[in-house]
Amino acid sequence: MPPPPFPPPPPPARSSPRPPPRCLPDFVDLVDHVKPAVVSITVKMRGDAAAEMGADEGQGIPTPFGMMRPDGRQHARARAVEARGSGFIIDADGTIVTNNHVVENATSVSVTLDDGTELPATVIGRDPRTDIAVLRVKSSAKLPYIELGNSAQVRPGQWVVAMGNPFGLGGTVTAGIVSARGRDIGSGPYDDFIQIDAPINRGNSGGPLFTQDGHVIGINTAILSPSGGSIGIGFAIPADMVRTVVAQLQKDGHVTRGYLGVESQPVNAALATALHLPTGNGDAGNGALVATVEADSPAAKAGMQPGDVIRAVNGKPVTTPRDLAIDVAAVRPGEQAKFDIVRDGKSDNLTATVVALPTTRTASNEEESSTTRHARVGLSLAPLSPELRDRLDVPAATRGVVVAEVQNGSPAELAGIRQGDVIVGVGNHPVGDVAETTAAIRKAAGGASSMALRVLRDGHAGFVALDLTKSPDAKG
Secondary structure, three states, X not given: OOOOOOOOOOOOOOOOOOOOOOOOOOOHHHHHHHHHHEEEEEEEEOHHHHHHHOOOOOOOOEEEOOOOOOOOOXXXXXXXXXXXXXXXXXXXXXXXXXXXXXXXXXXXXXXXXXXXXXXXXXXXXEEOOOOEXXXXXXXXXXXXXXXXXOHHHOOOOOEEEEEEOHHHOOOEEEEXXXXXXXXXXXXXXXXXXXXXXXXXXXXXXXXXEEOOOOOEEEEEEEEEOXXXXXXXXXXXXXXXXHHHHHHHHHHHOOOOOEXXXXXXXXXXXXXXXXXXXXXXHHOOOOOEEEEEEOOOOHHHHOOOOOOOEEEEEOOEEOOOHHHXXXXXXXXXXXXXXXXXXXXXXXXXXXXXXXXXXXXXXXXOOOOOOOOEEEOOOOEEEXXXXXXXXXXXXXXXXXOOEEEEEEOOOOHHXXXXXXXXXXXXXXXXXXXXXXXXXXXXXXXXXXXXXXXXXXXXXXXXXXXXXXXXXXXXXXXX
16 A cells, blocks of 8 residues: 555644834924925124124033024135024014024025025014014015914923024924923023923024924024034023014014113022021022112112012012013013012012113212221221222212121131122111121121121122121131
8 A cells, every 4th residue: 555645734824914113203294384484594794793603612601503603714804704594484474583693793684495585684673682583575475484382381301393504504304302491591681491402503593493283482592512513402482482572573673671670689598597588488599689779760669679589570479580580571661560579577569660671771879987807707898988989890879898808717708708899788788888887797797697798799789698607716
C-alpha cells in the first residue's frame, strides 16, 4: 500500500488588521486661515539709528528682538539702511498693528503682503510706553484680516502659534505653549507680558501670536537670550492691552492715560513691620507703598501721603506698583477713582480725580546745623547745604538731610543706605533739618525692633526698612 499522504499544511494564521497610524494634531488649517493677514515690514532708517538698535545684542536680558538686524553694515552709519519686522492686518481697509520699536526710527516704511504685493505704509500712531504702533496701507481690494482675541482667558500650557519675518524669512510659523502670564521684564511701567516657548527671533517683532481658534492673543515683542537667538523664552504684549491702545491710536494718533502723581514701591515683610501694616491673611507683601506724592497732583489733592499703602483701585486689588500703574492708566482723565489705602496701620479710602498723564514732569524748588551721629542706626547726618544740593542734584524745594557716613555692620548699612543719600522722611513723617530728623529717628527707634526711612537717591524716593535688632555695639 502506498504510504499515507502528508497532512496538508495548516492554513496561514489570520493576521489582525493593523490600526491606522496615530497622527499628532497639526496647525495646517489654522496657518492657512491666518497667514494671508500676516505681513512683513521693511523700514528704511539712518545708519546711526540702525547701529543704536543693535546696542543690546548679546546681552542676557529681555530686549526687543525685532530691533531687527540691519541689512547694511553697522560701520556705514551715515547712509540709510534697511531693517525688517512683522505685523498683521486687523481690518479690511488696511490697518496694521506692529511694535513701536520696529518703526520708531523709520524714514520710510513699506509692507509686503503674503502674496508678495508691496505697499507703502503710513504710521498713524505710536505708543512707546507699551511698544505698540499702528500703520495703514491703501489697496484697491479689501485685504484679509484677523481679529484680536481675549488674552485674559489665556492659560499656561495652552498651545500657541507665532508667525512673522525672522531674519527676513517671511511667512515663518513656529509653535509652542504659553509658559506664564503677567510677566514684568522691566521694559516699562505697564509690563504685563505673556511668556511663550514658541521659537521667535529678531524680525519676529510685531508679528501675531495665535491660539487654536485663530484669534490673536498677543504681539511677539521680546526675547530673553544671551546669544541673540531663541532659547525658548519669548514675550508677547497681551491682546487686551493691544485693543485698548490701538483704538486710541486710530482715533487720536496718541494714547491718553490716567495720572495720579505718586511714585510707589513694593511692600516687603520688613517694611510692613516698620510701617505697622496689617500682616494677617497674607497681606504683608500686598499693595503699592507710596514713596512720593507730587505737589498739586490728584494724589496730593485727595490727601494721599508718603507711607500710605494702596491696596485697591475702584475695588480691584493692587498687589504691586505695576498693578497700580496699569489700573490708574486705565482710568479716563477727568473721572474719579476710589483708592483703598492703609495708613498708620488703619484702613481708609480716598477719592481722587485722575488727570491726563503729562508728557513731562517738572519739580518745584527750596531748603536748610553740624553733623550728627546716630549710633543705634549707624548714620551720621549733615545739613543739605547749597553745595551738596548742586553736587547731588537735589531740587531746592526738597527738605531733608544728607547721609554723611554709614557705620560698618550697622542696620543702615545692612539696609543698603549709603553716603550721599538724602533722608526726607522717618516712617510716614517728613523731616527737614538735622535736629528734626534726629528727634524723629530717636522717637521711631525708641524700643522698636525696626524703623523705616524715606530716602532720596538719584532723583527717586523710596522707603528703606532698618532692622534695629542688628545694632552695632559701638557707641557714637
